[in-house]
Amino acid sequence: MTYIEYNFKVLPLQPGRDIILAELGELPFESFEDHESGLLAYIEESKDKDDLVESLFILKSDEFKISYTKTSIPQVNWNEEWEKNFHSIHIDTRCTIRAPFHPKTESEIDIIIMPKMSFGTGHHATTYQISKMLLEEDCKGKRVLDMGCGTGVLGILADIQGAQSVDYIDIDTWCVENAEENLERNSCKGNVLLGGAEKIEKEYDLILANINRNILLRDMSIYSSHLESEGVIYFSGFYNEDLDLIKEEATKQELTFVKNQIKDNWVAAKFTKN
Structure with a gap:
């Protein structure tokens, strides 16, 4: 099973990271991991869509600067x-x-x-x-x-x-x-x-x-x-x-x-x- 890793960079980090975590929790992401500049979020490849996160409220907010990249993560041995x-x-x-x-x-x-x-x-x-x-x-x-x-x-x-x-x-x-x-x-x-x-x-x-x-x-x-x-x-x-x-x-x-x-x-x- 292949997963997609979303790597979000968030400014300011707090409360931005908590807000985006709460919003992502409403989508079919399975796990999350904090890092020093934001958040990693993982979803099955079959459930991912090109515009999946574009509707997130925080991405449209002038109070936060959010960027993200996507990477395919093959199942680990x-x-x-x-x-x-x-x-x-x-x-x-x-x-x-x-x-x-x-x-x-x-x-x-x-x-x-x-x-x-x-x-x-x-x-x-x-x-x-x-x-x-x-x-x-x-x-x-x-x-x-x-x-x-x-x-x-x-x-x-x-x-x-x-x-x-x-x-x-x-x-x-x-x-x-x-x-x-x-x-x-x-x-x-x-x-x-x-x-x-x-x-x-x-x-x-x-x-x-x-x-x-x-x-x-x-x-x-x-x-x-x-x-x-x-x-x-x-x-x-x-x-x-x-x-x-x-x-x-x-x-x-x-x-x-x-x-x-x-x-x-x-x-x-x-x-x-x-």
């Missing part, structure tokens, strides 16, 4: 990148996420992940935070869904903590193949499905959804309808400034906010079903 740069991740001394070429640790939970071309190594703030919160969750006997599973690391962590069953869903073929491989590496079992929220057919006690703001808002009603009463759902993949939007939609879907964590402005939030 994370195998190569990991072997060059990867180091083990330690979460609260209890859990280690490592590559197959790293030595086994003395951690209570030792997870082996080779990402292939998938997201979810534990390095990103969203994966790290849900993993940390999941260590506090009682997973024993729970039916779990890892939605937007990437490497499958979150579902694998729930499995190791005693989940009754774990299903994995992702829209990317690479992720499906990679999750299956990582399940085998960690002696875990589960159903790995290719697709989106339309693939959710069962009821779950625990749902893990580390995706992005737009998809979470769009599909939250589906997640909630498949979450058992008093079940738990974790959302991540969005910025702190988007938390109120997530809370507002969650309330509409009979989900109650419990708590959240923030790391590098990324949020992981816990909700329960009313």
Whole structure:
């Protein structure tokens, strides 16, 4: 899957960057990254259009000077990148996420992940935070869904903590193949499905959804309808400034906010079903 990178340069930087981030959040961009002079925004090539951002209000404002360039970004081979740069991740001394070429640790939970071309190594703030919160969750006997599973690391962590069953869903073929491989590496079992929220057919006690703001808002009603009463759902993949939007939609879907964590402005939030 090829992505398009939009590189926005913004003057003045603040509040310009926050404004353009909010506007881009209404378009089908999947992720964002701040840099010293502006913002990077990523979108699937198939969803990009020549005039996609031309209607942004901030581009027409005399208060800001905005310029941008576009670059095609082929899918990264994370195998190569990991072997060059990867180091083990330690979460609260209890859990280690490592590559197959790293030595086994003395951690209570030792997870082996080779990402292939998938997201979810534990390095990103969203994966790290849900993993940390999941260590506090009682997973024993729970039916779990890892939605937007990437490497499958979150579902694998729930499995190791005693989940009754774990299903994995992702829209990317690479992720499906990679999750299956990582399940085998960690002696875990589960159903790995290719697709989106339309693939959710069962009821779950625990749902893990580390995706992005737009998809979470769009599909939250589906997640909630498949979450058992008093079940738990974790959302991540969005910025702190988007938390109120997530809370507002969650309330509409009979989900109650419990708590959240923030790391590098990324949020992981816990909700329960009313």
